[in-house]
Amino acid sequence: MVVKPVTRRRLWTSILFCLLVLLAVAVTAPLVGSTRIDYTAALTEDSIDREILFRARIPRVLLSLMAGGVLSVCGVLFQALLRDALATPYTLGVSSGASLGAVTVICFGLELFAGFPSIWVGALIGAFLALLLVLVVASEGRRMSSFTLLLSGVTINSICLALILFLQTFATFGQSFAIVRWLMGGIESVEYSTLLWLAAVTFPVLAYVFLTGREWNLMAVGEEWAAARGVNVTRLMLTGLISGSILTGVVTALTGPIGFVGLIVPHGLRMRLGADHRLLLPCSFLLGAAFLTVCDTASRTLPTSGEVPVGVLTALLGGPFFIWLLKSRRRSLWL
Amino acid sequence: MSAFSLSNVGMSYGRSEVLSDISIEFSAPGLTAIIGPNGAGKSTLLSVMAGLLTGYRGQCLFNGREVRSWSRKSFTRLVSFVPQRLRLEFPFTAEQVVMMGRSPYCDGLFEAPDDHVEVEKAMMMTDTLEFRSRDFRFLSGGERQRVILAAALAQTTPVLLLDEPTTFLDLRHQVSIYALLRQLASAGRLVITVTHDLNLAAAYADRVIMLRKGRLAAAGPPSEVLSSERIRSVFEVEADVLTGPHGKPWILYGGEARHT
Numbered sequence: 001m002v003v004k005p006v007t008r009r010r011l012w013t014s015i016l017f018c019l020l021v022l023l024a025v026a027v028t029a030p031l032v033g034s035t036r037i038d039y040t041a042a043l044t045e046d047s048i049d050r051e052i053l054f055r056a057r058i059p060r061v062l063l064s065l066m067a068g069g070v071l072s073v074c075g076v077l078f079q080a081l082l083r084d085a086l087a088t089p090y091t092l093g094v095s096s097g098a099s100l101g102a103v104t105v106i107c108f109g110l111e112l113f114a115g116f117p118s119i120w121v122g123a124l125i126g127a128f129l130a131l132l133l134v135l136v137v138a139s140e141g142r143r144m145s146s147f148t149l150l151l152s153g154v155t156i157n158s159i160c161l162a163l164i165l166f167l168q169t170f171a172t173f174g175q176s177f178a179i180v181r182w183l184m185g186g187i188e189s190v191e192y193s194t195l196l197w198l199a200a201v202t203f204p205v206l207a208y209v210f211l212t213g214r215e216w217n218l219m220a221v222g223e224e225w226a227a228a229r230g231v232n233v234t235r236l237m238l239t240g241l242i243s244g245s246i247l248t249g250v251v252t253a254l255t256g257p258i259g260f261v262g263l264i265v266p267h268g269l270r271m272r273l274g275a276d277h278r279l280l281l282p283c284s285f286l287l288g289a290a291f292l293t294v295c296d297t298a299s300r301t302l303p304t305s306g307e308v309p310v311g312v313l314t315a316l317l318g319g320p321f322f323i324w325l326l327k328s329r330r331r332s333l334w335l
Numbered sequence: 336m337s338a339f340s341l342s343n344v345g346m347s348y349g350r351s352e353v354l355s356d357i358s359i360e361f362s363a364p365g366l367t368a369i370i371g372p373n374g375a376g377k378s379t380l381l382s383v384m385a386g387l388l389t390g391y392r393g394q395c396l397f398n399g400r401e402v403r404s405w406s407r408k409s410f411t412r413l414v415s416f417v418p419q420r421l422r423l424e425f426p427f428t429a430e431q432v433v434m435m436g437r438s439p440y441c442d443g444l445f446e447a448p449d450d451h452v453e454v455e456k457a458m459m460m461t462d463t464l465e466f467r468s469r470d471f472r473f474l475s476g477g478e479r480q481r482v483i484l485a486a487a488l489a490q491t492t493p494v495l496l497l498d499e500p501t502t503f504l505d506l507r508h509q510v511s512i513y514a515l516l517r518q519l520a521s522a523g524r525l526v527i528t529v530t531h532d533l534n535l536a537a538a539y540a541d542r543v544i545m546l547r548k549g550r551l552a553a554a555g556p557p558s559e560v561l562s563s564e565r566i567r568s569v570f571e572v573e574a575d576v577l578t579g580p581h582g583k584p585w586i587l588y589g590g591e592a593r594h595t
Contacts, residue, residue, distance in 0.1 A: 079425075084424060218438055221427070221432070227386070227407060228387060228418075230408040232408075270426055274427070274428065
């Protein structure tokens with residue numbers, strides 16, 4: 001494979017291609033579903049068709065687009081931060097940290113605080129603490145093996161899961177029902193105002209992350225490498241940590257932990273585009289959005305008796321992919 | 336003019352002291368070789384000077400200013416650092432790795448045309464153009480080492496710090512890299528390199544710094560520093576020091592074995 005250097009032109013053509021894929025998915029997805037919609041009725045009069053299209057399908061598609069894009073970007077970010085292609089919010093336990101934060105908020109009945117969805121704050125703090133824990137474990141040696149990283153992720157996952165189940169025993173029946181969805185992620189229809197909040201929080205963070213793409217290249221090589229080439233490593237790591245927690249936190253607060261999006265999409269893109277983060281970050285957002293939306297559309301149209309949460313589907317796809325990735329990595333890269 | 340001035344520099348990792356009481360000056364131009372047995376503190380000294388270990392004791396001034404208080408951007412426009420090895424997780428190409436050397440000059444997201452010119456030049460000097468678009472991870476050890484050297488050359492700094500730049504290189508490339516370093520030093524740059532090869536140090540360096548257990552054992556021109564007594568006491572091997580064809584010291588190891 002010959003990878004050309006990244007120029008503005010190559011950036012824009014790649015983004016344009018991914019954008020076209022995204023648009024195709026975004027336009028088709030709301031048209032697919034278990035109920036047939038009469039579009040003239042939906043667009044012209046107050047009808048049940050209109051309700052389904054504008055209250056159920058479109059917000060759901062928008063949420064899956066945002067969640068998929070954000071989770072992919074988080075994958076790329078964590079992979080660069082820890083220099084490991086297997087790092088994602090899910091495998092590191094950051095998603096479970098966010099879940100735990102959200103569940104804690106639900107259990108103490110603080111769901112709305114001063115009009116702002118405080119579940120988000122809980123999830124954000126949970127994600128931040130989990131990520132901080134990973135980084136503390138990671139910085140023990142100069143560079144840790146994937147095994148250590150994944151083991152610490154598994155451990156954080158189990159601890160958070162145990163705490164969620166523990167908290168559930170204190171919860172009322174209604175709260176208990178709300179908590180179960182934090183165990184496996186799924187996309188549901190949400191209010192447009194929630195989507196606006198989500199966009200308002202994530203877009204500035206995403207823009208910041210995209211604009212530091214060149215520095216993330218050096219970081220993905222090594223901290224010392226970056227520091228010897230003019231990057232303020234402490235600042236970049238700190239902002240990466242904060243950005244990653246915000247992104248994972250707010251998305252997890254809305255969807256619960258959805259795994260493997262941040263693994264499949266960035267890996268596929270790296271095989272095609274190379275490792276340059278200036279391309280990888282925006283393209284991961286666009287294709288991650290398309291990927292999760294396709295998965296979610298499949299999950300709500302599958303001929304099962306109940307709806308399959310999309311997290312189940314991505315785990316079924318991503319799990320085997322993860323194992324394949326683990327097996328196919330060159331021995332020398334392990335050391 | 337670029338210059339380092341170290342006084343009483345020390346460094347510890349936890350409780351173990353790896354450097355102590357290093358006081359020495361370096362100024363451009365010149366090629367200095369740092370030698371010493373394993374664990375003598377050579378790489379640590381280089382990392383302190385490169386500003387990568389900020390927890391050092393004493394004073395380490397670059398151009399009159401403490402190394403740790405420089406902004407990384409302005410410091411790395413003047414000083415480049417070549418690590419011993421580089422392991423990549425991600426599929427960066429050789430050219431992308433070299434391009435990272437231009438980072439101190441980039442403010443935005445993209446490199447300027449000038450940056451591409453410097454990268455081209457650096458890759459030409461290190462004989463790496465032929466595999467510019469190949470995945471760095473799949474290059475041989477020697478090819479990788481030349482690529483990371485190219486990244487430092489692309490940084491176009493008056494000072495180069497190199498940590499064993501020729502460890503994995505074959506004879507031809509060892510010689511050509513040292514010839515290149517010599518040429519850079521003669522053109523006015525300050526080049527400081529860690530090496531295990533005393534003969535390369537003797538042949539190319541105009542100054543040799545010898546470290547032993549974290550302390551300065553000797554410093555001066557190769558012909559003064561590289562004596563058989565000193566090599567015996569510092570490296571704990573028998574060595575004969577002869578005079579090579581150009582009047583440079585020429586070291587033969589294992590003298591004991593040859594005499595028996």
